[in-house]
Amino acid sequence: MNSLYHFYLTFNPYLNQGNEADYSQAHEFYDLLRNVVNENPQNTCFWGKMISKDRDARVDIPSLQKVFEQNKSLQFSTHLYITDFQNLWVGKIKSISEVLPKGAHTLSFYKDKKVEVWFEIEDFILLEHGHNNTASRIRDFQINNEYSNLEITSLSPFTTGVKYPCIIEDKRFDQFFDEMDAEESSHLVLKENPNIHRSSTQQVTRALNNYIFPEDLYAKMPHAAKLEIETAELDILEKRHHNIHKIAFSYLKALEIVLNDIIIHHLKKKNLASDFFVDLQSSPPKILLSNSRSDTVSLQSFNKHFSLNQLLYFVENCIKHNHPDFKKAFSEQKELIRFLAKDFTDIIKSNSLIEIRNAIAHGEQESVSIKDAMAVRNIILGVGTPGLLTQCYFLYEKEKYRHHIEVTEFNQVVQNKNKLKLVG
Helix, strand or coil, rough: CCCCEEEEEEEHHHHHHCCCCCCCCCHHHHHHHHHHHHHCCCCCCEEEEEECCCCCCCCCCCCCHHHHHHHHHCCCCCCCEEECCCCCEEEEEEEEECCCCCCCEECHHCCCEEEEEEEEEEEEEEEEHHHHHHHHCCCEEEECCCCCCEECCCCCCCCCCCCCCCCEEEEECCCCCCCCCCCCCCEEEEEHHHHHHHHHHHHHHHHHHCCCCCHHHHHHHHHHHHHHHHHHHHHHCCCCCCCCCHHHHHHHHHHHHHHHHHHHHHHHHHCCCCEEEEECCCCCCEECCCCCCCCEHEEEEECCCHHHHHHHHHHHHHHHCHHHHHHHHHHHHHHHHHHHHHHHHHHHHCHHHHHHHHHHHHHHHHCCCHHHHHHHHHHHHHHHHCCCCHHHHHHHHHHHHHHHHHCHHHHHHHHHHHHHHHHH
């Protein structure tokens, strides 16, 4: 598969005078897009890359458009990552132009400012909030492509010599806007994100990091999964509990997103998804181990999420047929695959998690008691029991996270002390 390139920009939040602290032009842009999309789902907003009035425009717009068209031909969205190093936002690009079209929606902020390129944005989300999370996430961006003479394996807030907008690859291969479920709203910008307007979210994430997910493991999770978890936990923290079934459903969706991440995304990142195929005629689409029909597409180019049931069947099928590419992709995650095929599957089946997800999704909450709904949260999050989410990631990158669940340095420290005593 050809590489997917995206665009990365920085901006100065202090140029947006007149607003309260911490309300940057990115926050204002988010609110504007949310409002216009609410009026009409076809509406978009334009984000501009500004330069000083005494400078000449130097952005290579044809190269940006070439990247956009290449991604489009692969049926993937092109992302515009925007950061002030306090927060990281990402937009779905619809078009790129040198001139702002007449009647286009944009911020009044741009009035009388010189803009060298305009990005038409049709969807927009806050990806990370806080200096540490933002710095950690942009480390996943690298520059190594035909459009730049730079070769940078990992960007940081201190990277210099970069011309913006720069063309980057996202090593996480996140596909925020392409993987939306049919049951979700048409835009992610319309989806509630407590990190944007509610300060209590920081308390939730601190509690999650201290008691459930170590910070480095939590950073590994897809944005969509974290959003489901944080929204559910905020409901519990604020003692609103207005919809226990919605909380359970959020955790079931988070588990589904994580499973797609560690199975499907892993195959794609290893460039081993091309020999698997998706049957578009079945509902929902099925993953096939071979291509015996003309109405299939490569798994590498398919960008929608699969359900828990589909993923577990896929893993079982690959093991049963000893599929060489699956075996190669997960050669370092054998424990994870054994866990998914046995213990994980047993927990899912014995607790009817797939049936509960379907019942809640189809408005049949009355068949799921409040006690059962809370048990779903506990099983997945890990309250009083090993959580499915943490188990998946611990086994996915066992050596990386081993120090969180095993004492690994004490014996070495004791040995070093004893050696010093002998020398003394």
